[in-house]
Every structure is written in structure tokens, then in C-alpha cells.
């Protein structure tokens with residue numbers, strides 16, 4: 001009798017065939033209905049990401065892809081054509097999916113119900129379709145951010161059931177549209193990154209169980225707002241200006257700036273300003289999902305007063321200040337906010353200037 005077949009391709013083929021949907025099932029260690037739903041949901045978000053990536057790649061060649069619509073969103077920000085396109089992509093991939101009963105987006109004032117999905121849909125999806133959209137017209141990196149919550153029993157039009165802390169997120173992640181398209185997600189079992197292989201049209205596993213280094217050189221903040229910050233933030237910036245070992249990196253797109261910090265360490269800040277006392281970033285579909293990833297990767301995210309994941313929103317488009325990244329670098333910013341000068345980490349490299 002012939003021996004049973006033994007694959008010879010080994011690790012390379014195993015690695016190349018680890019797709020996102022397969023990875024979710026493996027993480028949950030189940031083929032049950034809940035695992036299948038979450039895996040399908042992640043695949044649908046990935047499809048939205050592929051459609052957005054395709055549009056972005058060809059944006060300079062396609063009519064009506066770039067520029068503003070002439071409309072403002074509920075936050076009073078000018079809406080770009082790409083914001084609308086990406087928002088519609090997410091709606092389209094989830095309609096008739098049977099997976100998601102409601103959508104909440106930066107680009108929609110109200111909750112978008114998909115009643116035909118609600119009989120089976122276990123989840124609400126909250127998302128920022130194009131984060132950093134000021135980068136779109138100049139062909140720089142942008143992202144999409146998503147957060148998944150269990151569909152509650154007592155839902156109403158106001159979405160009051162969604163006004164709970166970020167600890168209630170089932171999953172969170174983002175898609176980074178850069179030189180390659182990268183999908184990063186967590187279902188509360190570590191943070192994992194996938195790279196889109198255009199020849200396959202699949203996101204393939206690139207890094208598993210990513211950990212943010214405890215400290216990194218990068219500090220990422222819009223220093224043009226210095227004049228609008230409270231003193232502790234100014235003191236922090238003066239501190240990094242006067243100590244060797246820090247490097248400023250700010251792209252104007254949170255997903256890209258956060259991704260750098262996830263991989264290399266450091267801190268991203270968007271403090272409150274005179275014009276926007278709660279900062280610019282929205283809790284439910286920007287700060288909370290990234291905070292979920294940061295904590296899963298041993299990092300930290302805070303408003304300066306409270307952990308981001310402990311904040312109870314008062315409305316779906318609520319903003320919060322955000323300080324996120326490596327645990328030691330977030331602690332350094334906090335030491336200024338809390339005037340804990342004696343606990344400030346010592347300078348370990350270089351000398352103090354000025």
C-alpha cells in the first residue's frame with residue numbers, strides 16, 4: 001500500500017496561505033457560527049479595504065476621485081470625494097451580508113441601519129472610512145479605522161447602547177494604505193498584521209503578536225498647535241526638544257503615525273486646543289479602536305486624565321484628547337500632565353541641552 005502523502009513545500013507555503021479569515025478562525029480555535037461570523041466580517045472589512053486601495057491607487061487617473069464635495073460633515077469638516085466613496089464602500093460591502101445590523105461612521109451624522117441584516121447580524125461596525133483624508137490629494141498615506149461591537153438586545157435609533165466604554169469592543173483594527181496595503185487587527189488575542197498581496201488579492205499574514213517597544217524615539221504631534229496647548233503639553237515638547245534621542249514624525253494621518261509607533265515605539269499625541277478643547281479625534285471609531293490595539297500590544301492610550309478604554313462616551317461622535325504609544329513614552333507625557341517631576345524617567349542617552 002502506498003504511503004500517505006506528505007507535503008514537501010513546508011513553511012513557506014504555510015506562511016503564504018495564512019489569510020486573514022483563516023487567521024481569525026485559528027485565533028478563536030473554533031469553526032462554530034460565532035467564529036465563522038467574525039471571520040466573515042473581517043473578510044468583508046478586508047474587501048472594503050481592497051476596494052478603497054484600488055481607488056486610491058488610480059485616484060490621479062480617475063475623474064471625480066480627488067478634491068472636495070463642497071459639503072461639511074457633522075463635525076464641521078469639509079468632506080472629500082474619497083471620504084464619500086470609502087464610506088459608501090463600507091455600506092455596500094455590508095448590505096445583504098447578514099453580519100452587521102448597524103453602521104456608525106465619521107461621515108454619517110446618524111446611525112445607518114441595515115434592517116435586512118438584523119435577524120442574523122450579531123454586530124455593529126463603527127468606522128472612519130478615510131482617516132487623514134487631507135493626505136489623499138497629494139498621494140500620501142491614509143487609513144481606515146474600524147471597531148466592532150456586539151449587537152445589543154436593547155437597541156434604538158439613538159444608539160444609546162453604543163455609549164459604553166471601549167472595553168466593550170469585540171474587535172478593532174485599521175487598514176493602512178501606504179506603499180503596500182496593510183491590515184492590522186485584534187480580537188483581544190494580540191495584534192496581527194497582514195499585507196495585501198496584489199497578485200493574489202489576499203491579505204497574507206506578515207507579523208503576529210506585535211508588541212510595542214516599551215520606549216521609542218518617535219514623538220508624533222502637530223507642533224503647529226503649540227500656541228493652543230495647555231502648559232504641560234508645551235513643557236513636554238520643550239523637554240523632548242532639549243534632550244537627545246527624540247525624533248519628530250508626523251504625517252497628518254493617524255493610522256500611519258500610529259503604525260510607525262506600533263512597530264518602532266514612541267508616542268502620538270493630539271491634545272485639546274483652544275479651538276478644539278477635546279482635541280480632534282473621535283472616540284468611538286478613532287481613539288478607542290487604536291487604544292484597544294495599543295493595550296493588546298502592551299502599549300498605553302490615555303486622554304491625559306483617564307485611559308481611553310475607560311471613557312464612557314456621551315454621544316457617538318464624541319472627541320477626546322489622545323496620547324497613545326509605548327508605555328514609557330506615554331508615562332513621560334503623563335508625568336508633565338500630573339506634575340510628577342520626580343517620577344520623570346531619567347535621560348538614559350545623550351545629554352540635556354540648554
Ligand code: AHM
Pocket residue numbers: 077106128130131132133134222252253254255280281
Ligand atoms: P480625519 O479623519 O477627518 O482625516 O481627521 C483625523 C486626522 C488624523 O488622521 C490626524 O492625526 C489628524 O486628523 C491631523 O489633524 P491636524 O491636521 O489638525 O494635525
Ligand code: MG
Pocket residue numbers: 106128130131132286
Ligand atoms: Mg479620522
